[in-house]
Amino acid sequence: MAANTSEPEICQSVLDFVIEGAYPASETIIAADFPVSALSRELDLLAKAREQVESEINALSQGNNFDADGWISQAKQLHADIERSRATARDIVAQHENTEPLELKVHDATAKVGLIETEIEFNQAVTSTLEEVQRLCQQLDAGRTFLAEGKVMDAIDTLEETDIAVRRENLFTNTNVMHILLENVCELRQEITNFLQNSWSELLHIDKLGAKLTLCQTTEHSLEDTIAALTRLDLLAPAVDKFQKSLLAAIIDPILLPALHSHSRRVQASGSSIEIDLQASKSTVAEVLDRIVDVLKFIRHNLPSSITNSFPDSFIPALSSKIISSWLSSAIPTELTGLVEFENTLDHVLKFSRTVESFGWHGHEELVSWVNQAPRLWLTRRRVDSLDQVRRVLAASQGNTKQVERVEKEEVSPTDEALLENATTDDWDAGWDDDNDPETKRPGHGSKEEEEDVSAWGLDDDDDKEDLPESKPDASQDDDGEAWGWGDEDEEEQQPNTEKGNSQDMAKPVNGKNAAHDISSREVTLREQYTVTDIPECILGIVRQQIADSETISQPMHSNSRVVSSGAGLLALPTLILAMFKATASSFYGIKLNSGQMYLYNDSLYLADQVRDLAEEHQLSRLQPDVEALEKFGKLSYSKEMQTQRTIVTDLLDGAQGFSQCSEQPYLGECENAVSATVDRIRDVYKEWQPILSQSACLQSIGSLVSTVINKIILDIEDLGDISESQSQRLVSFCNQVSLLEDLFTPETSDDTTERVPMTAVYVRSWLKFQYLVNILESSLADIKFLWTEGELGLEFSPEEVIDLIEALFAESDYRRKAIAEIRRVARDRQIAL
Structure with missing residues (x-):
């Protein structure tokens, strides 16, 4: 030890040596290997030993004399004590390791004891549950026993008690046992219910x-x-x-x-x-x-x-x-x-x-209410029955027909009278109706915008125009509308037979000039036959019954009747009856009768005339709108049939394809077939309609179809830009074939010596124009110019139409230019004169 080392330093070194020797770093006891209490005791001993050493060192340091040998021996003694403490600690750790198997055995034994206790509790719960289930099942069996003995109330008591117990018991909540018990309860309930x-x-x-x-x-x-x-x-x-x-x-x-x-x-x-x-x-x-x-x-x-x-x-x-x-x-x-x-x-x-x-x-209040509503119920029953009668009449009709006569008295002038005297009895209407042709109010007849055939029906020339269901691409489809005098608001004037109240139109001259009414006119009676079915008379019988019962129930003998207040309501039934006829007639007529629309037209007008007379007889002004509606309905039926036939003949004539290249095959054959089929169709329609319509109405209707055909032919020919000589000849032959239909308009006379003059021009508005067209096609340029300047070609054709035909028929030349200039000059002179 160094001589200059102080005593405190030496003491501290000794102390460190002792501690390091007792607990070297490489041999430090791991705390985890010791039991906590043993380690704590050893540490306390060490702390006390160190404090003792430090106190002794401090004491020594205070004195002058320092005994190093004594201190070293004490340190060794301390080291030995520490060794003993470490050995003791190791013994403690070893003993601790020997106690772990015992602790595991203790834990295992404790778990087994708990399991046994749980099993005992479960078995006790199962036992109690089964006992409760057994008790409930015994109750259900007891309930069945009560039911078998006829003790229904006891069975119901048992059922209710068991049901309450099953639903209240906590042991059965959300278990299959509860569902099984509830099913058994339901079965017992069903058994009781069946019983x-x-x-x-x-x-x-x-x-x-x-x-x-x-x-x-x-x-x-x-x-x-x-x-x-x-x-x-x-x-x-x-x-x-x-x-x-x-x-x-x-x-x-x-x-x-x-x-x-x-x-x-x-x-x-x-x-x-x-x-x-x-x-x-x-x-x-x-x-x-x-x-x-x-x-x-x-x-x-x-x-x-x-x-x-x-x-x-x-x-x-x-x-x-x-x-x-x-x-x-x-x-x-x-x-x-x-x-x-x-x-x-x-x-x-x-x-x-x-x-x-x-x-x-x-x-029973419904019965009392039914009695109180007896007047209304009776009127409702009458209404239902009358409408059902209309249906039965239409369904039961066999299509029997009869001839009826239409009689009218009209004021005619001497000119009209002379015409009537020259005509036959069946043709009076044709000549008389021509006096009323709206075309006669104009200087010419050939305008495409004019409509036709008002004259033949003797209708007033109204300004109001009525929309027709068909489109009118040309004048040929306009003829029938004006033939009825239809207007936008007045379908009542769409009638091909003569109407009452047109005597003022009778005074118009046959030649179509506007002449004043002759003061010396006289009354003539006009008669005409046409065909109706048996349906109108049956409908009239139903209408008459309502009117007669309405008058009868107002008599004193029925004054105390509960339904007398509904007597006036019977007068409303004819309107419903006629409405039912209009609503259902079209289908019945179309199924049961050929040309059903024409029969429906005749029946509607005949029924309208009879209802008008009935209304005048009983002073029922309320029926006037129904009469007008019937007439409108009949005219609409006629219009539909006419439009159908016009469509047919137009489609047939379309087969000619506008007569283009009509002189060459195969176009020539198609044109011949188209014209022949069209003519045959018109003749077939005439044969079909002649027994149904009156003579004048039939001629007017056929005239309308012929007008449709010839107007289309005229337009097709005018649309041809160039007409060769061979084409001209073929066109003339086609037109002549159509002209043969003139025999349909030839009146029958009782005197064989009387020459029969066809009245085609009266019923076919464009007939004269059509004949002039034939003349133009086969005439020379000079003849055409003569017809325009000296003849009446200007009454049917406009200057432009004639010029177009000349340009199509004749090649360019001085003669053609001079003829065209002359035609235009004459047309201007005439226009200035007008």
Whole structure:
């Protein structure tokens, strides 16, 4: 040790040496290997030893004398103590390691003890649960035993107790056991329900096949006990409801017999049963109501109030509805002769309602309301019956036809009279109608914008125009509209037969000039025959019946009738009858009759004339709109048929393809077929319509179709830019073929010596123009110029039309230019003169 080392330093070094020697770093005891208490004690000893060393060192340092040998021996002693402490610690660690297997054995034994205790508790719970299930099952078995012995109330008590126990027991919550027990409870409930239903059916036995109700009272099962049991299970209301339905089906329906009108079955009631006879017999409403009253009395006297209390809520209203639908509705008379019996029926219905009310029941209010609405119901029945008669008339019609005569008196001038004298009886209308042609009010006849045929029908020339259902691409389709005098708002003027009230138009001259009415005109009677079916007379019979009954019911003999207030309402039925005819006639006529639309046209106008006379006779101004609507309906039917035929002939003529290259094959053959088919079609239509329409109407209609054809031919020829000589010849032959239709407009005369002059120009508005076109096609340039300057070609053709035809027929030359210049000069002179 160094001589200069101080005592404190030496002491500290010694102390460090001792500690390091006792606990070297490489041999430090790991705390984790020691028990905590042993280590704590060793550390305390070390701390105390160190404090002792430090105190001694401090004491030495304070003195002058320092005994190093003593200090070293003490340090060695301390080192030895520390070694002993370390050995002791190692012993402690070793002993600690030997206790772990024992601790594991202790833990294992503790777990086994807990498992055994849990198993014991589970077994005890299972045992208690099974005991409870056994008890509940025994209760259910006891309930079945009660039910087998007829102790229904005890069975119900057991059922309810078991049900409550199952649902209340906490052991069964959300377990299969609970579901099984609930199923068993439901099975017992169903068994009790079936038992009660069988008992109910035995006590209140309804034989649907035998139509019999029997009340059976037994000592074992009384009706009161069954009702009480059903009430406990909330089954009484469904049982009573089912009983009511069975009662209606088995007892009430056989009395009412909805399927067999005016027939019913008698009722036989005894002390405990009520039976309906199987044999039906003719019965009145009063007898049926009395039989139902007998059934209600039997039910009220023999059934307890717990059953009958619900009758006013469902049974009586259902019964009232059945009575109304089965008997009362059909008891409403359609003839005035049945009003007395109907009044008696209403009295019996009120009596029946009072009887039901005396039982303390309600639900009969529908019957009382039905009686109060008798006037309206009677009028409704009349309306339905009258409309149904219209349907039956149309369905039953065999298409029988007859000739009727139309007679009109008109004022005619001497000029018109001379025309009529020259014409035959059947052709009066054609000549007279031509006087009214709106074309005669103009200097010329050839304008495409003009419409035709007003004259042939004798209609006024109204300014109002009516939209037609068909489009009108050319004048050929315009003819029929003006032939009816249709306007935008007045379809009533669309009629091909002469109308009343047109005498002022009769005075117009035949030649088409505007002449003043001759003061010395006189009245002539005009007659014409046309064909109608048997339907209008049947419809008129229905209309007359409503008017006659309306007048009859206002007589004093019916003053006390409940329905007298609806008498005026009968006058509204003719309007509905005519509306029903218009709504359904088109389909019937189209199915049952050839040319049904033309028959419908004739029938509508004939019916309109008859209804007009009927309205004037009975001063029913309210029917005037219906008359006008009928006329409008008839004219619309005519218009549809005409448009159909115009479309057909136009389509046939379209096969000529505008007569382009008509002199060359195969176009020549197509043109020939098209013209031939068109002519044949018009002749077929004439044969079909001639027996139906009046002579003038038939000629007017055929004239309209011919106008359609020739107008299209004229337009097609005018549209040809260049016409060769061979084409011109073919066009002339085609036009001549169409001209053969002129024989359809030749009047028949009783005198064979009288020359018959065709009246084609009267009925075909463009006929003269068509004939002039033929002349132009086969004439020279000089002849055409002569016809324009000296003839009447200018009345049918405009200058531009003639010039276009000349340019198409003749090649460019000085003669053609001079002829065209002359035509234009004459046209200007005429225009200036006008």
